[in-house]
Amino acid sequence: MSRSEERWLILLFLLPTTAFMVLLLWVPFLQGIWMSLHQWPFMGEPRWKGLKNYTDFMTASYFWTAIQATLIYSLSTLFQLILALAAALALKQKFVGLKPLWRGIMIISYAMPPVVVGAIWLFLLDPSLGMITHYLIEFGIIDYPIYWFAENLWAKWMITLVASWTFWPFMFLIILSSLQSIPESHYELAEIYGASMWQRFVTVTWPNIKGAILVVVILRLAFNLAKIDQPFTLTGGGPGYETSVLSILMYRFAFMSGDFGMAFTVGMFLVAMTAILILPFAWLFQRQFRTA
Amino acid sequence: MAREFTGPYKRRDFLRMTTALGALGITTSLTPDLLYAQPKTDLSGVEIDYWNMIGVQNKLVRQLSESIVKAFEQKTGARVNTTWNSYGDIIGPKYRTNFQGGVKPVVFDATDRWTGQLREFLRPMNEFIEGSWEEGARGGIEWCLPLIEQQNSGFPNASEICDLPFALIPQAPYIARRDHFEQAGLDFEQNFPIRDTDHFIEVLKEIQGKAGIQFPTEVYGKIWDFGDTQLNGWIRSLNLEDSNFITADWSQSNATTEAWIRGVQFYVDVFQKHQLSSPNSPQSTDEEAVEQLIRGQKSIVHADILNRGTLLDKMPEQMEDGTIVWGPHFPITGGDSGSQTFLSMATFEIVRQDGDDAEIKEQAAWEFIKEWFLPENQVAYAKTAGLCARRDIWPELMGAPDQYAEAGTAMIDDKSGIWSNHPKSVDIQYNLLAPHGQKMLQGAPVEEELAAYAEEVDAALKG
Numbered sequence: 173m174s175r176s177e178e179r180w181l182i183l184l185f186l187l188p189t190t191a192f193m194v195l196l197l198w199v200p201f202l203q204g205i206w207m208s209l210h211q212w213p214f215m216g217e218p219r220w221k222g223l224k225n226y227t228d229f230m231t232a233s234y235f236w237t238a239i240q241a242t243l244i245y246s247l248s249t250l251f252q253l254i255l256a257l258a259a260a261l262a263l264k265q266k267f268v269g270l271k272p273l274w275r276g277i278m279i280i281s282y283a284m285p286p287v288v289v290g291a292i293w294l295f296l297l298d299p300s301l302g303m304i305t306h307y308l309i310e311f312g313i314i315d316y317p318i319y320w321f322a323e324n325l326w327a328k329w330m331i332t333l334v335a336s337w338t339f340w341p342f343m344f345l346i347i348l349s350s351l352q353s354i355p356e357s358h359y360e361l362a363e364i365y366g367a368s369m370w371q372r373f374v375t376v377t378w379p380n381i382k383g384a385i386l387v388v389v390i391l392r393l394a395f396n397l398a399k400i401d402q403p404f405t406l407t408g409g410g411p412g413y414e415t416s417v418l419s420i421l422m423y424r425f426a427f428m429s430g431d432f433g434m435a436f437t438v439g440m441f442l443v444a445m446t447a448i449l450i451l452p453f454a455w456l457f458q459r460q461f462r463t464a
Numbered sequence: 465m466a467r468e469f470t471g472p473y474k475r476r477d478f479l480r481m482t483t484a485l486g487a488l489g490i491t492t493s494l495t496p497d498l499l500y501a502q503p504k505t506d507l508s509g510v511e512i513d514y515w516n517m518i519g520v521q522n523k524l525v526r527q528l529s530e531s532i533v534k535a536f537e538q539k540t541g542a543r544v545n546t547t548w549n550s551y552g553d554i555i556g557p558k559y560r561t562n563f564q565g566g567v568k569p570v571v572f573d574a575t576d577r578w579t580g581q582l583r584e585f586l587r588p589m590n591e592f593i594e595g596s597w598e599e600g601a602r603g604g605i606e607w608c609l610p611l612i613e614q615q616n617s618g619f620p621n622a623s624e625i626c627d628l629p630f631a632l633i634p635q636a637p638y639i640a641r642r643d644h645f646e647q648a649g650l651d652f653e654q655n656f657p658i659r660d661t662d663h664f665i666e667v668l669k670e671i672q673g674k675a676g677i678q679f680p681t682e683v684y685g686k687i688w689d690f691g692d693t694q695l696n697g698w699i700r701s702l703n704l705e706d707s708n709f710i711t712a713d714w715s716q717s718n719a720t721t722e723a724w725i726r727g728v729q730f731y732v733d734v735f736q737k738h739q740l741s742s743p744n745s746p747q748s749t750d751e752e753a754v755e756q757l758i759r760g761q762k763s764i765v766h767a768d769i770l771n772r773g774t775l776l777d778k779m780p781e782q783m784e785d786g787t788i789v790w791g792p793h794f795p796i797t798g799g800d801s802g803s804q805t806f807l808s809m810a811t812f813e814i815v816r817q818d819g820d821d822a823e824i825k826e827q828a829a830w831e832f833i834k835e836w837f838l839p840e841n842q843v844a845y846a847k848t849a850g851l852c853a854r855r856d857i858w859p860e861l862m863g864a865p866d867q868y869a870e871a872g873t874a875m876i877d878d879k880s881g882i883w884s885n886h887p888k889s890v891d892i893q894y895n896l897l898a899p900h901g902q903k904m905l906q907g908a909p910v911e912e913e914l915a916a917y918a919e920e921v922d923a924a925l926k927g
Contacts, residue, residue: 212926213927214557214560214564214581214585223769233916234899242611294808299742299743299744300742300756300759301755317743318741319742319744319747321744321747322685322743322745322746322748323743323745324906329749337917343646351704381639407747408687408747408898409687409899410685410686410747410898410899410902411685411744411746411747411899411902411903411905411906412899412900412903412906413899416899417789424895426557427556427557428555428556428890428891428894428895429888429895429896429924430581430644430887430891431562435713452653
C-alpha cells in the first residue's frame with residue numbers, strides 16, 4: 173500500500189468518528205451557543221437577545237450561590253478518589269481474603285440508579301425517622317436532630333457526600349484493574365532492596381496507576397458536574413438556591429421555565445467550569461503520555 | 465369563618481354503606497350491564513390511546529382506572545391503550561416534546577392548571593357537553609364550568625372547555641388528631657373545627673405545652689408544597705381578587721399585594737415566630753407531615769385529600785373511630801372570605817386528532833370520559849382519592865367518621881378560587897416561588913423576597 177493510499181485509509185477510518193462527533197456533539201454545541209443568545213421558548217418564535225442572557229445570569233442574586241454550590245459539589249470527585257484508592261489498595265493486599273465478595277459489595281452503590289440511592293439517603297438522614305440521626309443521638313454525638321437538607325451548609329455537603337458514596341466504585345474498579353496489572357516481581361524487587369511500604373507505594377504503585385487516576389478524575393469531574401437527578405431528588409436545589417448546582421439550574425430553566433436560551437447560557441458556564449477544572453488534569457495526563 | 469359542616473351520623477352504618485358503594489362501583493364497572501343498563505355505543509374497531517396520570521401511584525385508584533377502562537371496552541367494543549405517567553411527565557418535558565413531535569394520546573387526564581402549555585393541541589368539548597350528555601351528569605358538573613373558563617381567562621378562546629373536571633382537590637383542608645386535643649385538656653367539640661388563625665395558634669400552643677408535641681404542625685417549604693397547600697387559602701381569606709398568583713388578565717404578579725405579604729408573613733411566623741413547625745420546614749412536604757401525624761409527632765397538619773389513602777392504609781382504626789378528623793381550611797383572623805380556598809381539579813382532555821378516523825377517535829374519547837362520570841364511578845373514585853366533581857353525588861360521600869367530604873365540600877362555594885392555567889403556571893407557582901419561600905422560612909424579609917419573586921414572575925409573563 174502506498175503512503176497516499178495509507179493516508180486515505182486513515183481518513184476513511186476516522187470518518188465515522190468525526191461524523192459522529194460533528195453531528196452529535198459539535199453541531200448541537202454550536203447551536204446551544206446560538207440559542208444562548210436568544211429568548212428561546214419551547215413553543216413559539218425565538219427572539220434575539222445578544223449577551224443579555226449572560227448578563228442577566230451573572231447579575232442574578234443566585235449566581236454566586238450556584239457557582240459555589242457547583243464547586244463544592246465537584247469536590248465529590250476528590251472524595252471518590254480517596255475512597256476508591258484506599259479500597260483498591262486494601263484489596264490488593266495478600267492477607268485480604270474473599271476478594272470477589274468484597275469487590276461485589278463495593279460496587280453495590282454504583283449498580284443502583286442514582287435516584288434510588290438518593291432516596292435511600294433521604295430516608296437514612298431523615299431527622300425524625302432516619303437511622304443516622306437515631307444513632308448519632310443514641311451514641312451521644314449530637315443532642316438534637318440535624319436537619320441536613322434544610323440547613324444551607326449541611327445541604328451542600330450532604331449532596332456532595334451522597335454523590336461521593338454513589339459514584340466512587342467507578343474509580344475503584346478502574347484503579348483496581350490498574351493495580352492488578354502491576355507485575356508482582358516489581359514489588360518483590362523493591363522488597364529485596366529494603367523498600368518500606370510507603371516507598372513501595374511511591375516508587376512502584378503510584379507511577380503505574382497515575383495514568384489511570386488522571387483518566388478517572390477527568391471522567392468523573394465531567395460526569396459529576398453534569399449530574400441532575402440525584403441532587404434534585406435530595407434537595408430540589410434548595411433551600412433557596414443553596415444546592416442549585418449549575419446542572420439543576422439548567423434543568424429548571426429548560427423544563428420548568430421553558431426558557432432554552434437561558435438554559436443554554438447556564439450550560440455555557442457549566443462547560444467553562446468543567447473545562448477549567450479538567451484542564452490541569454488533562455495537561456498532566458498529556459505530559460505523562462508524552463514522557464511514556 | 466369555617467362553614468358549619470358537622471352533623472349526626474352513624475359511623476358503622478355509614479362504613480357499611482360506603483364499602484358497599486365502593487364495591488358496587490367497581491363491580492358495575494366490570495359487569496356494567498348486570499346492574500346498570502347503559503346505552504351502548506358501537507365503537508368496534510376503534511382504538512384510543514389514554515395517558516393516565518392522576519392518582520395512579522395509589523394502587524386502589526389504579527385498579528379503579530383499570531376497571532373503568534375494561535367496562536368501557538366491554539360496552540363499546542373500543543380498545544383503550546393505557547399508558548401510566550407521573551406528575552413529573554407533564555410538569556417536565558415529556559408531554560410537550562411528545563405532542564410537538566406528533567406522539568400524542570387521544571385522551572389524557574391531568575391537573576387542570578398544567579394544561580395551558582398544551583392548549584393548542586386540545587379539542588374543545590363544548591359541543592359534547594351540550595349535545596350528547598345525559599342531564600344528570602351535565603347538571604352535576606355545570607357549577608364548575610365557569611371556574612374552568614375563569615382559569616383560562618388569559619386565552620382568547622377561554623370559553624372553550626378543553627379540561628373537564630372529574631375529581632376535586634380543595635387546597636387544602638387539615639387533618640387533626642382528636643387524641644392530642646384530649647391529651648392537652650382541650651374540649652374537642654369546642655375547638656373543632658378551627659375557627660381562624662388566632663384559634664389555630666392557641667390550640668397548637670396548648671398541645672405543644674400540655675401534650676408534649678414539640679412541633680404540632682408543619683408549614684411546607686419544598687418546591688411542590690410551598691405554593692399549593694395552606695398558604696394560598698390564608699392569602700385568599702384576606703382578599704379574593706389578589707389571592708391568585710397573577711392578575712386575571714395574566715399581565716403581572718399579585719405577590720406584592722397586602723394580602724400576599726400578610727398571608728405569607730403568617731405562614732412564616734408559624735415556623736419562625738411561634739415555633740410550631742419543625743426546623744425541617746424549609747424542605748418539608750405534606751406527605752412527610754402526614755407520616756409524622758400517623759406516628760403521633762404532629763397534631764394538626766394541612767394536606768390535600770389525596771393523602772386519605774395513606775391514612776386509611778396506615779391507621780384504619782383511628783380513621784373509623786374518629787381519632788383522625790378532617791377540617792376545612794380557616795381564614796387569617798379578621799379575614800372575610802372564610803374557608804373557601806383554591807380548588808385544584810383532576811381533569812380530562814381530548815387531543816385533536818389527524819387523519820380520516822379523527823372524528824370517531826375523538827367521539828370515542830368523549831364516550832370514555834362519560835364513563836368516568838357515571839354515579840358509581842364518581843363515588844368509587846371519591847372513596848379512594850378525594851372528592852368527585854359531580855355535585856349531585858356529594859350527599860352520598862357524607863358521613864364518613866373522618867369527615868373528609870364534609871371538610872372538602874365546606875371549602876367549595878362561590879368564593880372558591882382557581883389557579884390560572886397560564887402556560888407558565890408550573891414556573892410561576894413552583895419553580896420561581898419555592899426558592900424565595902425557602903429563604904423566607906430561613907428568615908429573609910417577606911416583603912423583599914415577595915418583591916423579588918414578583919419581578920421574576922413579571923419577567924416570565926413578558927417573555
